[in-house]
Structure formats: C-alpha cells, structure tokens
Amino acid sequence: MTARLLDGKALAEKIQDRLKVEIAELQPDRGRAPGLAVLMVGDNPASAAYVRNKERACERLGMVSFGQHLPATATQAELTAIIHQLNADPNVDGILVQLPLPEGLDGNALLLEIDPDKDADGLHPANLGRLVRGEPCLRSCTPAGVMEILRDGGIDPAGKKAVVVGRSILVGKPIALMLLEANATVTIAHSRTPDLAAVCREADILVAAVGRPLMIGPDYIKPGATVIDVGINRITDQTGKGKLVGDVDFDRLLDVAGAITPVPGGVGPMTVTMLLANTVESYRRRLA
Numbered sequence: 001m002t003a004r005l006l007d008g009k010a011l012a013e014k015i016q017d018r019l020k021v022e023i024a025e026l027q028p029d030r031g032r033a034p035g036l037a038v039l040m041v042g043d044n045p046a047s048a049a050y051v052r053n054k055e056r057a058c059e060r061l062g063m064v065s066f067g068q069h070l071p072a073t074a075t076q077a078e079l080t081a082i083i084h085q086l087n088a089d090p091n092v093d094g095i096l097v098q099l100p101l102p103e104g105l106d107g108n109a110l111l112l113e114i115d116p117d118k119d120a121d122g123l124h125p126a127n128l129g130r131l132v133r134g135e136p137c138l139r140s141c142t143p144a145g146v147m148e149i150l151r152d153g154g155i156d157p158a159g160k161k162a163v164v165v166g167r168s169i170l171v172g173k174p175i176a177l178m179l180l181e182a183n184a185t186v187t188i189a190h191s192r193t194p195d196l197a198a199v200c201r202e203a204d205i206l207v208a209a210v211g212r213p214l215m216i217g218p219d220y221i222k223p224g225a226t227v228i229d230v231g232i233n234r235i236t237d238q239t240g241k242g243k244l245v246g247d248v249d250f251d252r253l254l255d256v257a258g259a260i261t262p263v264p265g266g267v268g269p270m271t272v273t274m275l276l277a278n279t280v281e282s283y284r285r286r287l288a
C-alpha cells in the first residue's frame with residue numbers, strides 16, 4: 001500500500017483562490033485593498049527569495065505589499081520606529097519581520113512592538129497567550145497550515161494520539177496546542193526524549209519539526225499513521241546538487257505511512273498562504 005499524498009501546494013492554491021474572491025468582494029465597500037508590510041533587514045539570499053514570494057503572492061491576490069528593505073546596518077531603534085509607523089498606518093493590516101535578522105538585532109524585542117492585531121505571523125506573545133487560552137487570535141502560520149492540511153485531508157485529530165517532535169515557539173509548541181484544541185491526545189517529544197522512535201511509533205498523527213534532514217525513518221512510524229513534515233532543509237546530494245528535503249525520509253515512508261506531506265509542496269506553501277489569510281482576516285476585522 002502506498003501512502004496518500006497530502007498536497008499542500010494544491011491546497012494553498014485553492015485557499016489563495018478563495019482569498020482572491022473574498023478580497024475582490026470586500027474591497028468596493030472598504031475602499032482599499034488589504035495591505036501586508038514585510039520588513040526585511042540585510043541581504044540573506046534565502047530571506048530575499050521568501051520575501052519576493054510573499055510579495056508576488058500579495059499581488060496575485062489583489063493585496064498591497066509594503067516592502068521595507070533595510071541594510072544590515074539598520075539599528076534596533078530605526079526598526080522599532082518603522083514598526084510603530086506601520087502600526088499607525090491605516091492601510092496596513094499585517095506586519096511581519098522576516099527572520100532571521102542580521103547579527104546584533106533583537107528579533108524578539110521587535111516582535112513585541114508589533115500591534116498584536118496586525119501580527120500576521122501570529123508570533124506576538126499576546127497572540128500566543130490567546131492560543132493557550134483557547135481564544136480567537138491571529139494564529140502562527142506554519143501550525144495553522146498544518147491544521148488546514150489535516151482538515152482538507154479528512155483527518156480529524158479528535159481521539160487520536162498525536163506526537164509532535166520539536167518544541168520551538170515557532171512551530172512545535174503552537175502545533176501541539178492546536179492539536180490539543182482539536183481533541184487529540186498530544187505528546188511533545190524532542191532531542192532529549194528517550195527512545196524517540198518508540199514514542200513516535202505510538203502516533204496516529206506524527207508532526208516532525210526538528211530541522212534535521214531525513215531523520216524520521218520507517219522505524220518511527222506506526223503503519224497507517226499520518227505524517228506531517230514541517231522540515232525545510234537544504235542539502236547537497238551525492239552528485240553535488242543542492243536539494244530541498246524535510247525531516248522525514250519520505251521515500252522510505254511511502255510503504256508505511258497512511259498519509260504524508262511531501263517536501264517541497266507540503267507544509268511550506270501553506271505557511272505563506274496562512275500569512276495571507278491572517279492579513280485578510282485582520283483587514284476584515286479592522287473594517288468590520
């Protein structure tokens with residue numbers, strides 16, 4: 001038996017098409033399009049590519065992107081002032097600071113300056129706190145994307161055993177909270193978990209968010225389990241060519257898993273889509 005493919009890229013396109021229609025419907029009443037401000041500092045090539053993707057997606061959906069590209073020499077005070085300006089700008093619905101920041105800048109401190117109601121990344125402590133409390137909030141994008149993939153795949157976490165490998169504040173912790181909210185029994189495992197493979201083999205839903213290429217092999221999987229790969233690792237293959245792989249050894253899991261996300265084309269495209277969805281949600285609320 002071959003695992004069912006959970007196609008995040010196709011789902012992302014479907015959701016983006018819906019957002020485009022929604023924006024076109026809302027805009028005449030509101031007199032302006034939703035606006036997303038992406039603050040990028042320095043010239044990390046991977047970040048530049050991600051930011052370009054986000055800006056292109058904005059345009060495609062009929063949103064306005066307010067790109068703010070600053071040199072790596074920008075100061076914390078300058079960046080803080082820009083965020084305050086964007087907070088006050090009535091045309092801006094979403095603000096995000098592209099991570100990682102160059103050496104010497106404090107991303108966490110900047111995050112605290114973003115108006116929580118414009119926090120398109122859902123990473124402000126106010127939004128994470130609302131998530132813990134089970135209140136409505138802007139939800140961090142990768143975890144929200146994972147929940148959409150499960151929903152679209154007809155996989156209801158209720159009553160299932162979910163294991164999340166990785167405990168970052170960006171991914172592991174919020175995903176665990178969202179799965180819990182969806183009535184899964186949730187275990188958060190990590191690098192210090194003894195016999196990690198055995199813990200993972202208990203999972204009906206396994207979420208891998210460790211950042212170690214191809215770490216999760218068949219010995220980590222209960223036959224028929226759903227496997228969600230959050231890893232995005234750039235490796236060099238035997239021929240010296242660069243290649244994008246997840247934390248999951250996809251090829252070797254195809255015969256074991258019941259359903260699985262690929263990399264690329266799985267969780268990654270959903271992360272960007274949830275960023276756009278959060279911005280539209282913020283636009284909707286702001287003008288309600």
Ligand SMILES: Nc1nc(=O)c2c([nH]1)NC[C@@H]1CN(c3ccc(C(=O)N[C@@H](CCC(=O)O)C(=O)O)cc3)C=[N+]21
Nearest residue numbers: 096097098099100121141232264265266268269271272
């Ligand atoms: N403030 C902030 N928010 C973020 O959400 C954020 C960030 N900073 N910094 C960097 C990471 C990384 N990230 C990805 C988003 C989409 C893909 C994605 O779409 N990946 C494609 C492949 C893209 C490729 O080929 O490189 C895929 O998986 O199919 C990957 C990675 C968001 N991040």
Ligand SMILES: [Mg+2]
Nearest residue numbers: 166167190191
């Ligand atoms: Mg860890």
